[in-house]
Amino acid sequence: MKRSFAILTGLIAVAAIGGVAVYQLNRLDESPVNVAEAVKPTAELVSRGEYLARVGNCMACHTVPGGAAFAGGRAIETPFGVIYSTNLTPHSGNGIGAWSSAEFWRAMHNGRSKDGRLLYPAFPYTSYTQVTREDSDAIWAYLRSQPPSDQANRMHALDFPFNTQVALAGWRAVFFRPEKFAPQTAKTPEWNRGAYLAQGLGHCAACHTPRNVLGATQEGAAFRGGLIPVQNWYAPALNAPQEAGVAEWPVADIQRLLQVGVSPHGSVSGPMAEVVFRSTQHLSDADARAMAVYLRELPQQQVPVTPSEPPASSSMELGAKVYRQYCAECHGEKGQGDGESFPALAGNRAVIMHSPTNVVRMVLQGGYQPATAANPRPQGMPPFLHVLGDKEIAAVVTYIRNAWDNRASSLDATDVYRTRERRGS
Numbered sequence: 001m002k003r004s005f006a007i008l009t010g011l012i013a014v015a016a017i018g019g020v021a022v023y024q025l026n027r028l029d030e031s032p033v034n035v036a037e038a039v040k041p042t043a044e045l046v047s048r049g050e051y052l053a054r055v056g057n058c059m060a061c062h063t064v065p066g067g068a069a070f071a072g073g074r075a076i077e078t079p080f081g082v083i084y085s086t087n088l089t090p091h092s093g094n095g096i097g098a099w100s101s102a103e104f105w106r107a108m109h110n111g112r113s114k115d116g117r118l119l120y121p122a123f124p125y126t127s128y129t130q131v132t133r134e135d136s137d138a139i140w141a142y143l144r145s146q147p148p149s150d151q152a153n154r155m156h157a158l159d160f161p162f163n164t165q166v167a168l169a170g171w172r173a174v175f176f177r178p179e180k181f182a183p184q185t186a187k188t189p190e191w192n193r194g195a196y197l198a199q200g201l202g203h204c205a206a207c208h209t210p211r212n213v214l215g216a217t218q219e220g221a222a223f224r225g226g227l228i229p230v231q232n233w234y235a236p237a238l239n240a241p242q243e244a245g246v247a248e249w250p251v252a253d254i255q256r257l258l259q260v261g262v263s264p265h266g267s268v269s270g271p272m273a274e275v276v277f278r279s280t281q282h283l284s285d286a287d288a289r290a291m292a293v294y295l296r297e298l299p300q301q302q303v304p305v306t307p308s309e310p311p312a313s314s315s316m317e318l319g320a321k322v323y324r325q326y327c328a329e330c331h332g333e334k335g336q337g338d339g340e341s342f343p344a345l346a347g348n349r350a351v352i353m354h355s356p357t358n359v360v361r362m363v364l365q366g367g368y369q370p371a372t373a374a375n376p377r378p379q380g381m382p383p384f385l386h387v388l389g390d391k392e393i394a395a396v397v398t399y400i401r402n403a404w405d406n407r408a409s410s411l412d413a414t415d416v417y418r419t420r421e422r423r424g425s
Contacts, residue, residue, distance in 0.1 A: 037102040041141035049142025052135050055287070056128070056201040057279040061085045071095075071149035076122045077230040079215065081158035083122040091148035096140075104140040105133055110178050118168045120156070121176070126217070127203035130181040130196070175216040194294030197287060202279075207235040207271065208244075223298060227357065232419055233270045234357040236350070239298040243353055246292075247300050254292035259283060261370040261378065266350065267343065269367040270358060277370035303354060311398050311410040319399025322392050326384065327400075335404045341379040346404035356411055359397050360419045363388070390416040 039045070053059070062085045064073045072087040090097040096104065096114075103114045111125035112118060119125060161167040181200060183192040198204045209217040210226035217226075225237030225244075236243035246254045249265055257263040258280040261273060268276050280288070324333075330342040337344035345351050351359055364385045369378035384393070390413035397416075401408035 034102055038100040039137045045138050045141040046145045049138035052139050053142055054282040060278050062088050068149040070146055071151040079229050080162040083120050083156045084154035086153050087151055088143050089146050089149040090144045091150055094150055094152050101137045101140045105136045108136045124203045124206050129178045130200040190290045190293050194290035197291050198294050208238050234355040240301050240303045242303045246296050251292045255288045258288050260372050260374040267369050273370040281372040308409040311402050315395045315398050319395035322396040323399055345400045352406050352408040363393050
């Protein structure tokens with residue numbers, strides 16, 4: 001039903017803005033570039049580009065596990081079909097070996113390929129548009145230094161009408177404008193550096209912002225949290241104290257979370273663990289601190305709390321039984337944790353958030369902190385996907401969300417089943 005509604009909405013949207021779409025498809029880029037222009041790669045530029053490529057987490061999407069670095073081919077599932085990442089190695093035919101630095105900049109800033117084709121925003125040019133030309137050139141120089149791979153690019157497998165350039169042009173006409181990062185003069189250079197990294201290469205809002213039915217981030221809702229499409233993990237709000245807001249944390253603890261994956265206030269797991277492992281652990285101390293300063297100063301909002309009915313006693317009884325059998329050994333009889341390796345569940349805001357999605361996914365798939373230089377052998381939680389049924393998982397999640405003075409909504413087996421599904425009907 002969800003996909004059918006999205007397709008219908010897409011058809012209506014394309015029809016309604018058809019004229020604008022055609023104009024958008026054929027118009028000149030808002031920031032014209034000399035496509036023949038290219039910089040001269042130097043060792044210093046390549047080194048800087050390597051660092052920036054890590055900040056942007058480029059390898060995560062453009063490398064198939066076990067495959068050649070940056071050779072593309074990784075399937076990125078979306079509510080509209082599958083997009084395959086492209087080959088970024090300097091192969092002259094299948095990669096970007098024939099691209100000038102100006103053409104690479106156009107892709108980053110304007111979301112257009114070498115031939116002018118509009119790119120799908122699974123490549124987050126909606127954030128990368130804020131990256132400076134100098135940083136884009138450095139990344140281009142680094143990619144040009146990689147071993148070329150002849151791995152051919154795969155054709156996307158998108159549903160109609162989302163597989164057409166006209167539909168994409170219409171989407172861009174409504175939801176995208178190239179822009180440059182504008183420093184705020186009232187803020188410190190450190191804050192502005194953090195804002196540039198978080199809004200641009202870090203593309204934090206791509207996950208931590210709710211999206212509309214056409215897949216665009218909702219205007220004016222940056223960092224308010226949202227369900228990551230298809231993955232079914234909830235990226236909590238970065239500007240809400242009830243979720244993942246860090247306004248009350250010391251800057252050093254936020255920096256540690258970004259670079260190590262653990263801090264005195266919590267740890268990362270799920271998709272964010274991969275971000276720390278592949279990207280933010282490689283931040284320089286200065287950049288990690290700058291991002292921490294920026295995140296700490298995000299204007300805070302209060303997430304409305306919907307009163308929930310007390311959980312059924314039968315659910316709590318079953319949940320307590322499952323908890324004692326599978327969870328108490330690590331997390332404690334009263335959910336107190338051990339203060340180091342195993343987090344407390346009592347009073348844990350990740351447990352009692354309005355969305356129980358992440359708790360369910362942790363029980364299903366397990367929870368693993370990233371292996372980082374400062375935490376090379378992190379503790380992990382095993383998956384219970386093949387041990388517990390939906391009813392038992394619903395019960396134990398309901399239990400930990402309502403025991404030890406925790407208060408949150410209850411779940412049933414249907415909720416768990418829906419969370420298991422990677423793609424809705």
